[in-house]
Amino acid sequence: MMASQRPLIDMDGAYELRVCCMGAGYVGGPTMAVIAKFCPRIRVVVVDISAKQIARWNRGDLPIYEPKLEELVAAQRNKNLFFSTEIDRNIKEADLIFVCVNTPTKATGFGAGAAADTKHVEACARMIAESATSDKIVVEKSTVPVHTAEVLNTVFEANSSTSVHFEVLSNPEFLSEGTAVSDLMDPSRILIGGNSTPSGQKAVETLVSIYEHWVARDKIITTNVWSSELSKLVANAFLAQRISSMNSISALCEATGADVSEVARAVGTDPRIGDKFLQVSVGFGGSCFQKDILNLVYLAESCHLPQVAAYWRSVVDMNEYQKNRFSKLIVSKLFHSVTNKKIAILGFAYKKDTGDTRETAAAAIIKALVAERANIHIYDPKVEKEDMIDELQYQGLAQCDIETIHVASSPYEATNKAHAIAILTEWTEFTALPYDRIYQDMLKPAFENNINTTPFSFFLTHPTPLSVLIFFFHRHYEIMFDFLKRPTLEDELFKMKFTAKSLLRNAKKCEKNQVAAKAKLKKAIEQGNMEGAKIYATNAIREKNQFLSYLQLSSRIDAVAARVQTAISMGKLKQNMSGVVKGMDHVMDSMNVEKISSTMDQFEKQFEDLDVRSAYMESAMNSTTAGATPADQVDDLIQMVADQNGLVIAGQLDDAGSVGTELPLQASAAPSKTDELSARLAALRKA
Numbered sequence: 087m088m089a090s091q092r093p094l095i096d097m098d099g100a101y102e103l104r105v106c107c108m109g110a111g112y113v114g115g116p117t118m119a120v121i122a123k124f125c126p127r128i129r130v131v132v133v134d135i136s137a138k139q140i141a142r143w144n145r146g147d148l149p150i151y152e153p154k155l156e157e158l159v160a161a162q163r164n165k166n167l168f169f170s171t172e173i174d175r176n177i178k179e180a181d182l183i184f185v186c187v188n189t190p191t192k193a194t195g196f197g198a199g200a201a202a203d204t205k206h207v208e209a210c211a212r213m214i215a216e217s218a219t220s221d222k223i224v225v226e227k228s229t230v231p232v233h234t235a236e237v238l239n240t241v242f243e244a245n246s247s248t249s250v251h252f253e254v255l256s257n258p259e260f261l262s263e264g265t266a267v268s269d270l271m272d273p274s275r276i277l278i279g280g281n282s283t284p285s286g287q288k289a290v291e292t293l294v295s296i297y298e299h300w301v302a303r304d305k306i307i308t309t310n311v312w313s314s315e316l317s318k319l320v321a322n323a324f325l326a327q328r329i330s331s332m333n334s335i336s337a338l339c340e341a342t343g344a345d346v347s348e349v350a351r352a353v354g355t356d357p358r359i360g361d362k363f364l365q366v367s368v369g370f371g372g373s374c375f376q377k378d379i380l381n382l383v384y385l386a387e388s389c390h391l392p393q394v395a396a397y398w399r400s401v402v403d404m405n406e407y408q409k410n411r412f413s414k415l416i417v418s419k420l421f422h423s424v425t426n427k428k429i430a431i432l433g434f435a436y437k438k439d440t441g442d443t444r445e446t447a448a449a450a451i452i453k454a455l456v457a458e459r460a461n462i463h464i465y466d467p468k469v470e471k472e473d474m475i476d477e478l479q480y481q482g483l484a485q486c487d488i489e490t491i492h493v494a495s496s497p498y499e500a501t502n503k504a505h506a507i508a509i510l511t512e513w514t515e516f517t518a519l520p521y522d523r524i525y526q527d528m529l530k531p532a533f534e535n536n537i538n539t540t541p542f543s544f545f546l547t548h549p550t551p552l553s554v555l556i557f558f559f560h561r562h563y564e565i566m567f568d569f570l571k572r573p574t575l576e577d578e579l580f581k582m583k584f585t586a587k588s589l590l591r592n593a594k595k596c597e598k599n600q601v602a603a604k605a606k607l608k609k610a611i612e613q614g615n616m617e618g619a620k621i622y623a624t625n626a627i628r629e630k631n632q633f634l635s636y637l638q639l640s641s642r643i644d645a646v647a648a649r650v651q652t653a654i655s656m657g658k659l660k661q662n663m664s665g666v667v668k669g670m671d672h673v674m675d676s677m678n679v680e681k682i683s684s685t686m687d688q689f690e691k692q693f694e695d696l697d698v699r700s701a702y703m704e705s706a707m708n709s710t711t712a713g714a715t716p717a718d719q720v721d722d723l724i725q726m727v728a729d730q731n732g733l734v735i736a737g738q739l740d741d742a743g744s745v746g747t748e749l750p751l752q753a754s755a756a757p758s759k760t761d762e763l764s765a766r767l768a769a770l771r772k773a
């Protein structure tokens with residue numbers, strides 16, 4: 087008699103149905119715990135070839151981390167949920183067997199690197215065929231290539247007695263790690279593929295009746311077996327394709343000044359497109375996306391559809407490009423060399439709320455940084471060291487390189503004396519770390535003091551190219567690539583304040599030089615050296631002019647900064663400000679006085695419309711830096727210094743000639759006003 091035709095009451099009356107699940111991993115464990123919770127009259131036994139895995143499920147020290155799973159398992163364990171290594175016995179006793187084993191990408195042989203390795207699924211089929219003494223419904227829950235059900239049927243036919251009937255169903259799983267329990271309790275849909283034969287349809291109804299304990303019937307989709315098998319691959323390929331699409335657009339945004347999060351929002355609000363899975367990241371990870379797309383590619387190639395294969399392969403290629411782009415970015419932001427630099431990696435899991443590291447983008451980034459001889463320190467709240475090492479090995483890191491990597495037991499240990507931090511998993515705890523404290527313990531370049539004392543939270547939202555701290559927030563583009571995006575007004579505000587301070591310090595230097603030049607002038611007059619006096623007088627006047635230039639530009643920038651600050655806090659900024667802000671970044675970096683001055687002009691012009699314009703020094707730079715020092719100013723100064731010091735210079739001034747015609751060698755080599763100013767500003771930038 088077919089399992090589906092048996093009365094749903096077990097011989098001892100205790101259970102309606104006996105379920106066995108082969109594979110106690112990320113899918114098998116949580117899925118069976120949820121079935122056990124909602125179906126108290128169904129007995130569920132999860133079996134695995136790994137005794138270690140089963141022991142952990144039984145001990146309560148679960149082999150996987152998944153929110154809410156521990157409580158769920160504890161509530162059902164040894165009631166109607168059991169974990170066992172007795173595979174043969176549990177197959178015999180089961181009416182329905184879920185196959186939940188791993189189906190990784192083939193590593194060797196035909197289809198290596200693309201086809202799914204179904205050896206574990208086939209091994210399960212052989213075990214079932216050998217052990218079964220009564221009819222079984224066998225459910226493919228693993229993600230498998232299309233037509234795997236056919237393989238199972240062939241194995242069953244060849245290896246079992248003719249009196250036992252096997253009905254194979256496809257029932258792919260759509261849960262996501264990190265939200266597995268809630269996904270299982272409230273699934274978007276349940277997909278069941280079965281044969282159209284009466285026994286096939288009966289089997290479908292048996293499986294439907296299990297899910298109906300907690301899932302509405304209209305959410306349960308039934309199809310033929312091949313549609314179900316293929317739908318799973320297509321669903322994952324579509325999700326991954328959205329991420330790759332957005333990642334590709336992120337590169338375009340960086341090149342054009344568009345903001346990818348704004349683009350994602352603008353595009354995703356179209357209900358035909360939807361806003362899910364448009365978050366830009368370092369690259370998607372996880373055991374399934376890449377594997378399932380490659381599986382689809384292999385299927386297309388096997389069906390002689392090269393264009394279809396190439397289309398889907400590009401989703402994986404784009405993912406590789408994004409990981410690579412990101413690694414290069416870290417190196418370039420650390421002044422093009424990470425050799426012997428300590429880089430703290432916060433987060434190793436491929437996403438938050440899971441300890442799973444399979445295909446994590448973190449491993450690819452670490453591999454690239456290790457190749458550049460960086461000193462890597464990793465901290466992850468849930469990933470164990472052995473799992474990190476296994477994944478790094480799997481992703482091709484040599485043993486000798488793995489030995490150079492340190493695994494830290496706290497974020498503080500990882501970041502202490504680090505040159506940079508890369509946050510690669512969006513763990514919630516990373517958003518609440520005391521970054522000011524962490525920053526204090528990090529290595530810093532020779533910053534100006536005001537940067538060192540800037541609150542750390544500033545760097546979190548306003549990374550600047552001056553900063554050696556890098557905050558890459560996996561899946562949180564805003565923070566991740568913030569410093570690559572066009573600068574925000576807040577960024578510019580910071581830069582303006584910094585530039586204003588630098589100019590002020592330069593002004594002070596000029597003031598000092600002016601005093602020194604005047605002292606030399608006095609000495610020259612005393613010695614009757616009128617040629618020298620003219621040179622020193624010229625220098626003193628030039629220093630004074632420069633002092634004024636710096637001072638006035640600094641106060642002009644301060645005034646604009648104050649207006650920007652007010653406008654930001656009042657939310658009064660206009661769209662057209664962004665054009666000015668965009669060009670601002672380079673100008674401030676250049677420390678070119680004329681350019682800064684003209685950018686300030688633009689800013690002020692924009693502010694006229696905002697009604698926050700206030701009086702400030704007009705044409706400050708133009709009047710103070712333009713033209714040469716007039717000769718009469720030089721003479722006046724000499725006269726003034728002579729008078730102040732009771733010195734007589736009558737007639738000597740005319741005999742000395744004009745400045746610039748009879749200058750001593752040293753003085754004639756002195757830089758022009760503009761050159762000197764530029765040189766000072768260049769020196770200031772280097773300091």
Ligand SMILES: NC(=O)C1=CN([C@@H]2O[C@H](COP(=O)(O)OP(=O)(O)OC[C@H]3O[C@@H](n4cnc5c(N)ncnc54)[C@H](O)[C@@H]3O)[C@@H](O)[C@H]2O)C=CC1
Nearest residue numbers: 109110111112113134135136186187188189206228229259
């Ligand atoms: N991890 C995920 O989030 C999802 C995975 N899937 C698919 O589900 C399948 C399972 O994935 P995971 O649970 O992540 O794998 P996993 O690697 O966590 O667990 C598989 C388990 O099967 C066991 N196993 C292997 N051969 C066995 C055999 N002959 N008899 C008994 N146990 C055996 C292994 O020891 C392991 O504990 C894969 O096909 C995967 O593509 C589908 C949806 C989500």
Ligand SMILES: O=C(O)[C@H]1O[C@H](OP(=O)(O)OP(=O)(O)OC[C@H]2O[C@@H](n3ccc(=O)[nH]c3=O)[C@H](O)[C@@H]2O)[C@H](O)[C@@H](O)[C@@H]1O
Nearest residue numbers: 259260261262263329363364365367370371372374436437
């Ligand atoms: O077949 C599977 O194994 C499962 O694969 C994914 O689930 P999962 O890999 O657990 O996690 P996701 O939330 O899909 O994230 C996968 C990767 O994509 C990245 N991601 C996700 C969303 C996004 O917008 N951007 C993005 O980069 C994540 O950071 C992560 O690295 C699917 O979401 C599940 O439906 C499917 O059942």
